[in-house]
Amino acid sequence: MKSTLLSFFAAAAALLLIPDSASAHHGWAAFKSEPASLITFKGTVKEFHFMNPHSVLEFEVKDDKGQIQSWEGELTSNTNLAPRGWTAASIEEKEVITIIGYPAKSGAHAMRVTKIVLSNGKELKVGLER
Amino acid sequence: MTSPFRSTSTYTSVVSLAGALLWSLLFLNFASGQVSGTPGQIQYPSEEGIPVRDPLVKAKCGSCHTSDDRGNMKRISWERATPEGWELALQRMILLADVDLTPEEKGRLIQYLSTHHGLAPEEAKGVRYDVERRIHEETSIPKAVMTSCGKCHNFARVLSWRRSVDDWKELSQAHTLRYNAPLSEEAIAFLAKMAPLRTPEWAAWSARTPNKTLAGRWLVTASVQGRVRYFGEMQLESSGADGEFNTRATLQSVADGSTVIRTGHGMMYGGYAWRGFSKGGNATSSAPDDLSNEAREVMTSTPDELSAEGRWFWGQYQELGFDVKIQRASSDATLLGIDRALLKTGLQSDRIRLLGDRFPAQISKADLDFGPGVSVRRIVSRSASEIIAEVNVALNAPLGKRKVAFRRSVLPGALAVYDHADYIKVTPESAIAAFGNETRNRGYQQYEAIAYQNGPDGKRHTDDDVELGPIDVTWSMKIFYESEGNGTDPVGSVSPTGLFIPAGNNPNNNFDVWVLADAKTEKDKEGKPLEGKAYLVVTVPVYIFGGRRYVREFDRWIDDGPARPVQR
Numbered sequence: 001m002k003s004t005l006l007s008f009f010a011a012a013a014a015l016l017l018i019p020d021s022a023s024a025h026h027g028w029a030a031f032k033s034e035p036a037s038l039i040t041f042k043g044t045v046k047e048f049h050f051m052n053p054h055s056v057l058e059f060e061v062k063d064d065k066g067q068i069q070s071w072e073g074e075l076t077s078n079t080n081l082a083p084r085g086w087t088a089a090s091i092e093e094k095e096v097i098t099i100i101g102y103p104a105k106s107g108a109h110a111m112r113v114t115k116i117v118l119s120n121g122k123e124l125k126v127g128l129e130r
Numbered sequence: 131m132t133s134p135f136r137s138t139s140t141y142t143s144v145v146s147l148a149g150a151l152l153w154s155l156l157f158l159n160f161a162s163g164q165v166s167g168t169p170g171q172i173q174y175p176s177e178e179g180i181p182v183r184d185p186l187v188k189a190k191c192g193s194c195h196t197s198d199d200r201g202n203m204k205r206i207s208w209e210r211a212t213p214e215g216w217e218l219a220l221q222r223m224i225l226l227a228d229v230d231l232t233p234e235e236k237g238r239l240i241q242y243l244s245t246h247h248g249l250a251p252e253e254a255k256g257v258r259y260d261v262e263r264r265i266h267e268e269t270s271i272p273k274a275v276m277t278s279c280g281k282c283h284n285f286a287r288v289l290s291w292r293r294s295v296d297d298w299k300e301l302s303q304a305h306t307l308r309y310n311a312p313l314s315e316e317a318i319a320f321l322a323k324m325a326p327l328r329t330p331e332w333a334a335w336s337a338r339t340p341n342k343t344l345a346g347r348w349l350v351t352a353s354v355q356g357r358v359r360y361f362g363e364m365q366l367e368s369s370g371a372d373g374e375f376n377t378r379a380t381l382q383s384v385a386d387g388s389t390v391i392r393t394g395h396g397m398m399y400g401g402y403a404w405r406g407f408s409k410g411g412n413a414t415s416s417a418p419d420d421l422s423n424e425a426r427e428v429m430t431s432t433p434d435e436l437s438a439e440g441r442w443f444w445g446q447y448q449e450l451g452f453d454v455k456i457q458r459a460s461s462d463a464t465l466l467g468i469d470r471a472l473l474k475t476g477l478q479s480d481r482i483r484l485l486g487d488r489f490p491a492q493i494s495k496a497d498l499d500f501g502p503g504v505s506v507r508r509i510v511s512r513s514a515s516e517i518i519a520e521v522n523v524a525l526n527a528p529l530g531k532r533k534v535a536f537r538r539s540v541l542p543g544a545l546a547v548y549d550h551a552d553y554i555k556v557t558p559e560s561a562i563a564a565f566g567n568e569t570r571n572r573g574y575q576q577y578e579a580i581a582y583q584n585g586p587d588g589k590r591h592t593d594d595d596v597e598l599g600p601i602d603v604t605w606s607m608k609i610f611y612e613s614e615g616n617g618t619d620p621v622g623s624v625s626p627t628g629l630f631i632p633a634g635n636n637p638n639n640n641f642d643v644w645v646l647a648d649a650k651t652e653k654d655k656e657g658k659p660l661e662g663k664a665y666l667v668v669t670v671p672v673y674i675f676g677g678r679r680y681v682r683e684f685d686r687w688i689d690d691g692p693a694r695p696v697q698r
Contacts (some may be wrong), residue, residue, distance in 0.1 A: 050591070051560045051665060052267070072610075079269065088591035 031074075031102040031112040039111065041099045043071065050078045050088035057091060057113060059099060073099055073113040075126050084125045095119055177294040177327060179207030184242040190229060206247065208294040208327055212254055213244040213399045214261050215290040234371075241373055241399060248400035249292065250331035251433055260286030261403075262428045262441040263448035265558065265685055274316035281311070284686075294327040340401045344435070347459040349487050350379055351466050352442075352452040354421065355557075355576045356628035358385040358600075361466045361485040361515075364456055373397050377408055381421075384469045384485060390421045404429040404438055418574050419450055419629050429454060446571040447564070447684050463488045465539040471599025472581070473500075475549045477523040479507055484517040484536060493517065499535040500545065503527025523547065529583065530596045546598045551581035551652040553590050554603070554662030556645060563622070563668045564682055565636040570671040573682070577628035579603040579647040579662055603628075603647035603662075610642035610665075618643065621668055632668055640669045 043059035057073040075081065078088075091097065098117040104110040116124040181201030182188060188197065195203040202208075211219070217240050223229040224236075231239070248254075259266035268285045279288050293301065298321050302313035313321070345366050352360040360381040369376045379392045396406020410422025426448070429440030436458050443451030457464070469483035484498070495506040498517070503524040510518040517536070527547045534544040557578050564573035581601040585594025605624040621641045622632040630645060642665065649660040672681050674693040681690045 047663075048591075049559065049663070049665065053560065053667075054665075056665065079267070089589055092589060 028112060030106065031104055031110075033102055037102055038100060038114070039103050041071065042096060043099055045091050045093055045095045045097060046070070047093060048088070048091040050081070050086065050090070052077045052079065055081060055086075057099065057116075059097070069109055071099075071109045071111065073101060073111050075113045081126070086124065090124060091116070091118070177208065177296065179203075179294070180210070180247055180327075182206055183246070184239075186235060186238055187242055190231060190235065190239065191223070194227060205297065205300065206243070208297040210247045210249055210292040210327065210332065211244065212249055212257065212261060212290045213240055213403055213405055216240050216243040216247070237397075238372075241397065244399040244403065245401070246336070248403075249290075250329065250335035251402045251430065252331040252335075253292065253329065254403065254430065257286040257290050258430055258440070260284065260290065263443055263684060264441065265561070272317075272320050274314050274320055278311070278313040278317035282309075288321065289325055292325045292327055292329070292332070293321070295322040297327070298322050298325075335401075338401070344375060344398055348456040349459050349464060349466055350381060350454065350456050352381055352454045354419075354452055355578045356600075358383060358469075359467055360384065360390065360452070362389075363459065363487075369395060375406075377406060379408065384467070384483065392422070392425075394427065396427055398431065401435070402431045402433070402438075404431065404440065408442065418445065418572070418631070419576065419627070421452070423450070425451055427454075429456065445574060446566075447573045447682070449563075449574055450576060459487060461488070463490055463537060463539055465534065465536040465541055467541065468534055468544055471544075471546060472601070473504065473521070473523050473545055473547050475503075475523050475527050475529075475547060476525045477521070479520045479522065481510060482519050482521055484519065484534075485515065486517070486536060486539065487515060489514055489517055489536070495519075497537050499533075501528075501532040501534075501547075503547065546596065548581075548583050548596070548598050550583065551598055551601065551649070551660060552584045552595075553582050554601070554647055554649060554652075554660045555580045555582055556647045556662040556664035558664060560665040561667075562682075562685075563630050563632050563666060564671045565632045565634065565639075565668065567635055567671050570682075572632045572634070573671070574632070575630040575645075575666060577605070577624070577630065577645055577647070577664060579628070579649070581649070581652060581660070601652060602650040604650060606646045606648070607643050607666075608646065610644060630666060630668075636670070638670065640667065642667055 041059070041061045043061040046058040046060055048058070049056040055075040055078055057075065059071055059073065060068050061071060063069050078086070096119050098115075099111070099113055100115040100117075101111040101113040113126060115126065118124065179200070179202035182197070182203045183201065187206070188203070191203065191206065195206050197203050217236075220229070220231065220236055220239060224231060249257075266286075271280060271285045275285065275288060279285075295318075298313070298318045302318055306312040345368050348364045348366065350360070350362045350364050352362075354360070360383055362379060362381040364377055364379040366375040366377055368374070374395060374397045377392075377394045377396060379390075381390045381392070382388070383390075390410050392408040392410045394406055394408025396404055396408075398404050404427060406427035407424065408427055409424035410420075423444045425442040425444045427440070427442045429438040431438035437456060439453075439455040441451050442454055443449075445451075463486065465484060465486040467485050469485070473480070473482075489512055491512075493509060493512055495509060498506045498509075498519055500506070500521060504527055505522050505524075507520040507522055510520055512518070529547055529549060531543040531546045534541045557580060558575075561575045562573070563575040564570075566572040578600055581598040582590065583596045583598055584590050585592060585596060587594055605626065605628050607618050607621070607624050607630070609618060609621065620633055620636065620639065621643055622630060624630050624645055628647075645664045645666050647662045647664075652660045654660055669682060672679060672690075674680070677693055679690040679693045680687045682688075
């Protein structure tokens, strides 16, 4: 079963409005937004989930000590990405790509993706390019 | 007659209806269906209407919906709708205009209106997902309609109706008065063109001679997401009331042979739209996914009325149920299904069960056809409803889906031959479940893990990928963005059959989680179990924001009006 586009967005949007909640659901407010906080990774794609209400890119990067870290990058929904030419196969498993975005305020290995550059240099537009 | 709509309170959006009615009560005069013009002067639309012949419709609706000399009744003669559309309209009239209807009368009105002022099967096909309560992605909503209607309705709700141009305008006027939400000129123009009163499909369908011989024995194939399939039969007997049937379905699990017997009643509206209710003999179970739960049955028949398919569902959000297909039993042998969806290359002497009806006493290996590369080694056993055969699968058997046949009875795409699985897709890929509260039950989510093989391009998630079918997995979950090992107790759990069960009442929290499926046998190139995952939001059932109360309905949040204490 798939989501009703309209209703799923409505539901997702509404969830973000719940006040006074110890909510573990996140919105864009869960991520930093100052330009100075932008981070850039060169990572290996683990999996790309092209879906509602957020598409999610799972990737791995090496930290300063050479240890593998798993990260999750959040993008807008598939219905917003599709008009920009995205498909579920736009990012391939094991591909080494460049990911730019805002990190989570919580310090979790999560980010709001603003730009992706594929290994062939092609840039995927996510609608948040600066 | 007991209407299949007798207990649709949870099905129809009572919450939204009640909210709408508060507004509507202020404008009761509009319920009379006046088109326009000076009060007291009735103007009829210029487009030719559909005359109303039914005495009960005239008796119950005629005081407001007056008739002209051709039998056209105001509004009604310029509208067509699904059974659910008419049911909502009648519900509105009962609450708004004090229309006095017994359940039997309401059922008869819906039967007449959805037959003579209904949708053709081709028209109804586009909104089937809505009446079957399937979450569906509506991707082609015109901006004008989205702007005018989308705040409160899904697109299917809008397209459940067909109207004359004037009636679309009337609908706009009514929305202006009731909700201060008129349809734009663009929306009216679009809907008048896309959903007109008169269509070739409706002309052809309404002119046909209906087949009323539904009574008899039907063969059933049913599947429950996350479980294997069921096969059996369904008996339809006239209840004595016009158009209504009593039902008795006997379904046998292909996995363990267990049997579910469901009895109920239903009716075929408009010659193709089955609406009914049924429940199992063991309906006392409290398990949410117990297959004996009382279910609403929604099925659509083919134009030849020889088969029908749809969904039988239940749950706070209609989230649980069977996918069902029925077909008339015939005197010929019928193959209904097989006990698996996958066959791996290289298998030798593998036993396959074929389920069906009226298998003859004498059969041979040549009666079975599994396609190239799959040979029948021997027939192990047979009965009228089951054949067990041993097959060999060649190492070079062509990969992909294929038909399976017993003599002339063919099941297209029933079996996939594969050599390995490349990835798992967990369905639904994204979903919403809900905690319960004092007045609302929990909303569950059933998952299924489907194996895929990359197609010729070698890439996953492309059009040439081959869906292999459900595979056995181990289910787990983790909270989105949380560290490994973080407890999921406050959120819920996933059962061994893939049912997500929210952790009871939790009115002040909502969570994002990954639902994880690890294959029990299929591994990736590095020898690790294939893993699939789905995104799940577990929400509160009700929240208050800006002084207003929002209640979760099937797939959306409904503005339930000013915040008030929860009714206990």
